[in-house]
Amino acid sequence: MSKKRILIFASGRGSNAEAIHGACADGTVNGEVVGVICDHADAQVLGRAARWGVPSVVIEKKDYPDKAAFDEAILKAAVSFTPDLICLAGYMRICGENLIHAFPDRILNIHPALLPSFRGLHAQRQAVEAGVKVAGCTVHFVGTGLDDGPIITQVAVPVYDDDTEETLSARILEQEHPAYVRTVRAFCDDALHVEGHRVTGMHAKEK
Numbered sequence: 001m002s003k004k005r006i007l008i009f010a011s012g013r014g015s016n017a018e019a020i021h022g023a024c025a026d027g028t029v030n031g032e033v034v035g036v037i038c039d040h041a042d043a044q045v046l047g048r049a050a051r052w053g054v055p056s057v058v059i060e061k062k063d064y065p066d067k068a069a070f071d072e073a074i075l076k077a078a079v080s081f082t083p084d085l086i087c088l089a090g091y092m093r094i095c096g097e098n099l100i101h102a103f104p105d106r107i108l109n110i111h112p113a114l115l116p117s118f119r120g121l122h123a124q125r126q127a128v129e130a131g132v133k134v135a136g137c138t139v140h141f142v143g144t145g146l147d148d149g150p151i152i153t154q155v156a157v158p159v160y161d162d163d164t165e166e167t168l169s170a171r172i173l174e175q176e177h178p179a180y181v182r183t184v185r186a187f188c189d190d191a192l193h194v195e196g197h198r199v200t201g202m203h204a205k206e207k
């Protein structure tokens, strides 16, 4: 099977992007990161892409008159990479519907909460403030609503009495990287199947 072309969307640090790129580079994932689209010119992920020798494109909202024009520019850039898969990895924007319709069931996102709880920004802070005892991360296909779309995999972590947003975020992040890599690997092996809200192929019962 030929390698899947993976396009990363990121806004900041890029540690999930690094995990995906590393797994492609060492052969864990049958894919290749072909580009990075970033909405912040000073994002750390851009330095990472340069180190990998992967092209990146910066598209900043402030350079466009409105969201429709920005979404058009994003779609045009994305299509130019002819990706098989788009991975949102710390991408802090809601994708345009044009992108979602152009790549049905081909856009993944990682969210630092056990969806459908704690959608949106500061999910780890929301979890601490809500007093939940279990938190975690979710990898899902991107739908048209905020942090919705079919769930592919989730990993839970405990929340301790002395946790802060920072300590809980670090515990979740440790799980995010392998969870995202496992999901991208399954996608690139054509193992995932979407039926309505259900995704199968990741969690078969061990025999």
Ligand code: GRF
Residues within 6 Å of the ligand: 010, 012, 013, 014, 015, 016, 017, 089, 090, 091, 110, 111, 112, 173, 176
């Ligand atoms: C991660 O916690 C991810 O779940 C969230 O934003 C953070 C991005 O981290 N959407 P990084 O840029 O991948 O290091």
